[in-house]
Amino acid sequence: MGTVAWKQLLVGALESNTHLRHSSFFQLASIGTNGKPSNRTVVFRGFQDNTDNILINTDSRTPKIEELKLCPSAEICWYFTDSWEQFRINGNVDVVDGWNPDPLKLQQREKSWFASSLRSRSQYLGPEPGLPSLGEQAQPEISLDPSTGPVDAFCLLILEPDQVDYLNLKNSQRLAFKSSVSAAAKKSWIMERVNP
């Protein structure tokens, strides 16, 4: 019941804010390799089929990959600016790059690659993010064959939620969702109404 409840709230928020381009943007916090918190805006790329796992595309050359491999724990903070709803989603992140040994995960990575626009895909062919920029001039337009599969720099992140904190600033409702895993490895959720 719990899973359905928070996912339904999230799907509802996405629907009611869909007219805003930035409604699919959220902030992903992780722990830096220096032990300090790291926080950046990323784009929601949907749920993994038949799960409530959250998909994010990223460049494997960014520091978050090393960070998440060292410490997979992350927290999403997703604020919907029109409906005044906040979701804090805590969970572990699975880093799926081209060297992943699991063929099913590689298949999911390929699916995410082809689901993104050609323009998004071509960004993974650009110069290494965060390195000193070599000049003022605009980068040459990179042309990418639409049938080309995922390039090395393309990395899929899969966040599996285990705790969700929902806050609605319009009606001051706050709900805390916590998951637990049974001896039979079945995940279930409990929900509690808490003070905002």
Next chain:
Amino acid sequence: MGTVAWKQLLVGALESNTHLRHSSFFQLASIGTNGKPSNRTVVFRGFQDNTDNILINTDSRTPKIEELKLCPSAEICWYFTDSWEQFRINGNVDVVDGWNPDPLKLQQREKSWFASSLRSRSQYLGPEPGLPSLGEQAQPEISLDPSTGPVDAFCLLILEPDQVDYLNLKNSQRLAFKSSVSAAAKKSWIMERVNP
């Protein structure tokens, strides 16, 4: 020069997004007492006078207080939805509650208290955030005398930036600002243009 540069960019972003109520909201990441990342939306309350330190009001009964006392390092991620600019601001947070021994900090806390609306102030008299909610009914309206000073639950956070990453998604410009402190305790900033 560096300080001026990123602060000027931030002031410019605030000005160009001022028509949006949520332009003063950003996400603050810290490290939870369980060692996992924590991330929530908070409100920008201005800069501390004559500094580039960022002011945030919060409730001393929320977990972030204990978190920041244990590990003062935090990262702000601030995305401006109209100008497509992102600021990632890393620094240490000074927690200024009513028990702070520094009279100047207590004065700053009082100033921040009176600078916030009466409605904001009265929220600090509400039930303890995050605890189970006792009922469906709306909380009774709390009336607060406008001359009453800061209540125990009111806490001021002062983030002193030491690193800023600026990204402009409209022109793909990205700038990295880093501070250093000289032997004479003078803080200076360097700026570098990096790949987006």
